[in-house]
Amino acid sequence: MLRRITDRLEFTRRLGFRLGGLLSVAILPIGLISLVQNLHLSREAERSAEIALLGRTASAAAGERALLQSALGSADALGPAVLESLDRPQICSQLLRNFVQRSGTYRHAAYIPLDGIVECTSADAADVPLDLSDTDLMREFRDSPTTAVTAMSHGPVSRQPVVVVVQPLYRDRDLIGMTALSLTQELLRSTHAMDFGTEGARILTFNNLGHVLNADVSDGGDPQALLPRDLSLVSLLGSGESTFRATANNGETRVFTVVPVVPGLVYALGSWSPKTAGIGVFQMSRFGAVLLPMALWVVSLAVAYFAVFRLVLRHITVLRGQMRRFAIGNRDAAPPVLEDAPTEIADVSQTFHNMARILIRDEEAMEQAVAEKTVLLKEVHHRVKNNLQLIASIINMQSRLIDDPDAKRVLRSVQDRVAALATIYRNLYQAEQLDAVEADRLITDIVTQLVTASQAAGRELRVETDIQPLTMLPDQAVPLTLLTTEALTNAVKYAQAPADGGVSWVRIGLTSPTPGHGLLEIVNSAGPVQDKKSAGLGSQLIEAFSMQLEGEITTGFENGAYRLSLYFKLAQASFGHGGNPRQVVLTSAARAGSRH
Numbered sequence: 001m002l003r004r005i006t007d008r009l010e011f012t013r014r015l016g017f018r019l020g021g022l023l024s025v026a027i028l029p030i031g032l033i034s035l036v037q038n039l040h041l042s043r044e045a046e047r048s049a050e051i052a053l054l055g056r057t058a059s060a061a062a063g064e065r066a067l068l069q070s071a072l073g074s075a076d077a078l079g080p081a082v083l084e085s086l087d088r089p090q091i092c093s094q095l096l097r098n099f100v101q102r103s104g105t106y107r108h109a110a111y112i113p114l115d116g117i118v119e120c121t122s123a124d125a126a127d128v129p130l131d132l133s134d135t136d137l138m139r140e141f142r143d144s145p146t147t148a149v150t151a152m153s154h155g156p157v158s159r160q161p162v163v164v165v166v167q168p169l170y171r172d173r174d175l176i177g178m179t180a181l182s183l184t185q186e187l188l189r190s191t192h193a194m195d196f197g198t199e200g201a202r203i204l205t206f207n208n209l210g211h212v213l214n215a216d217v218s219d220g221g222d223p224q225a226l227l228p229r230d231l232s233l234v235s236l237l238g239s240g241e242s243t244f245r246a247t248a249n250n251g252e253t254r255v256f257t258v259v260p261v262v263p264g265l266v267y268a269l270g271s272w273s274p275k276t277a278g279i280g281v282f283q284m285s286r287f288g289a290v291l292l293p294m295a296l297w298v299v300s301l302a303v304a305y306f307a308v309f310r311l312v313l314r315h316i317t318v319l320r321g322q323m324r325r326f327a328i329g330n331r332d333a334a335p336p337v338l339e340d341a342p343t344e345i346a347d348v349s350q351t352f353h354n355m356a357r358i359l360i361r362d363e364e365a366m367e368q369a370v371a372e373k374t375v376l377l378k379e380v381h382h383r384v385k386n387n388l389q390l391i392a393s394i395i396n397m398q399s400r401l402i403d404d405p406d407a408k409r410v411l412r413s414v415q416d417r418v419a420a421l422a423t424i425y426r427n428l429y430q431a432e433q434l435d436a437v438e439a440d441r442l443i444t445d446i447v448t449q450l451v452t453a454s455q456a457a458g459r460e461l462r463v464e465t466d467i468q469p470l471t472m473l474p475d476q477a478v479p480l481t482l483l484t485t486e487a488l489t490n491a492v493k494y495a496q497a498p499a500d501g502g503v504s505w506v507r508i509g510l511t512s513p514t515p516g517h518g519l520l521e522i523v524n525s526a527g528p529v530q531d532k533k534s535a536g537l538g539s540q541l542i543e544a545f546s547m548q549l550e551g552e553i554t555t556g557f558e559n560g561a562y563r564l565s566l567y568f569k570l571a572q573a574s575f576g577h578g579g580n581p582r583q584v585v586l587t588s589a590a591r592a593g594s595r596h
Contacts, residue, residue: 071105085109116135188205206269241258247277419488476549546568
């Protein structure tokens with residue numbers, strides 16, 4: 001698991017990745033400062049837009065503010081005049097009637113006692129008295145006998161939607177009723193001034209109890225559609241002037257502003273589309289405040305990486321390729337020097353060029369010297385082989401001049417041993433590598449020589465071989481070949497027809513049962529009479545050669561056959577038939593996935 005994670009994180013060791021990380025750390029403070037400044041500017045711009053919206057809302061409600069403040073002052077000023085004529089309802093009514101006619105602003109004026117039966121009013125005599133005892137206006141006044149501004153959807157005199165301004169009336173600290181002035185909602189709505197560029201904006205006024213007084217709706221629309229969803233108007237009073245973004249009851253996402261029209265009594269709620277208010281632009285500017293530093297960071301990394309790639313990585317890649325090709329044997333000429341590289345890399349390239357040129361020169365000299373020595377050594381092996389063959393021929397000529405069978409047999413055994421040595425040296429000078437001998441070819445040649453000589457004597461013999469490829473040092477090949485010669489000579493000599501009939505046979509096997517070990521087996525058929533173990537010169541030689549090989553030799557009869565086995569340790573591990581023990585391993589080959 002750890003190895004797999006390490007392999008996946010191998011890219012973190014690259015120069016480009018590390019440079020990008022260092023550059024990221026280096027420009028991080030600048031990016032953070034830029035981000036903070038941009039966010040601060042965005043917030044300041046958004047705050048300026050909010051203040052501008054508050055100012056536009058206050059400006060739009062300025063006309064209504066003037067009317068309501070004038071109405072509150074007039075209602076308060078009517079109080080003393082009403083008290084003087086309170087006992088004369090007709091004179092009181094005429095006073096209020098004259099006031100309404102002269103002002104031209106108010107729809108109706110009245111003095112309303114606590115019982116709600118109105119006798120002092122600007123209405124026509126036919127409408128007097130008015131019974132307002134069961135109206136919301138009276139109930140609210142009884143609950144809270146203070147100055148108030150409220151709305152009535154159906155005026156008791158005008159039968160139109162009106163806004164009523166109420167001032168409590170006292171006589172000697174005793175509350176006796178209230179003076180009330182009514183204004184039409186149409187008049188108040190006409191005072192809402194919208195500047196250029198405020199298309200789609202709406203103004204709504206409400207009192208301190210959360211009741212809507214007036215709204216910019218047409219065709220009898222519902223003013224509730226302009227209100228923010230899930231927020232009551234009373235909850236907006238405590239924050240004073242405020243701006244917030246919410247979803248209106250009609251489903252639109254809008255920007256709302258709240259400003260006091262008559263502090264403590266009447267407030268204006270502005271409803272603006274984000275596009276008209278400009279808040280959406282500042283929301284995008286916040287995104288830009290984050291995006292711009294990130295874009296600058298990415299561009300800086302890209303430029304830095306391109307510069308490093310152009311100045312460093314590109315030349316390092318070329319130089320690495322030259323080193324790899326040189327390492328795997330492409331040494332026809334020294335790699336060229338990187339001319340357009342920076343001075344430091346050009347110096348490295350020049351040094352590698354000089355080193356490669358020296359190595360190529362030295363390798364050529366060494367190869368020439370090795371070739372000369374190889375030729376000389378092969379010539380030595382060739383001459384030794386010729387001399388041994390000459391000795392074997394002389395022994396053969398001498399044996400022809402002797403009539404004693406025992407002497408002939410002795411000379412024949414000596415001739416076989418000399419021929420075996422000649423075979424070894426013939427394989428040595430024919431081999432491509434002088435430090436390794438193919439034991440399988442050597443043993444095959446020995447078997448062929450001895451079997452050919454046996455068949456020439458007119459003896460019927462079946463020979464079976466199981467010789468596997470095995471490479472060994474010449475120091476081991478010599479005693480192994482001589483031991484095989486002695487053992488095979490004895491096997492051919494003592495091989496007899498089996499007890500169940502048939503021709504005599506000999507089996508020769510050379511295998512490597514375990515890595516680094518060899519096994520030589522020579523088995524011959526035995527007759528019904530088992531000979532005793534021979535103690536002649538051949539047996540002594542076999543014992544001596546097995547000691548040189550540091551092997552373990554076993555002999556014995558089993559299942560009508562005589563078996564000789566030699567298990568020995570190879571001085572050098574087997575390279576396989578035709579194998580090449582020399583291998584070139586590159587340093588970068590230690591990395592998974594490396595290719596050359």
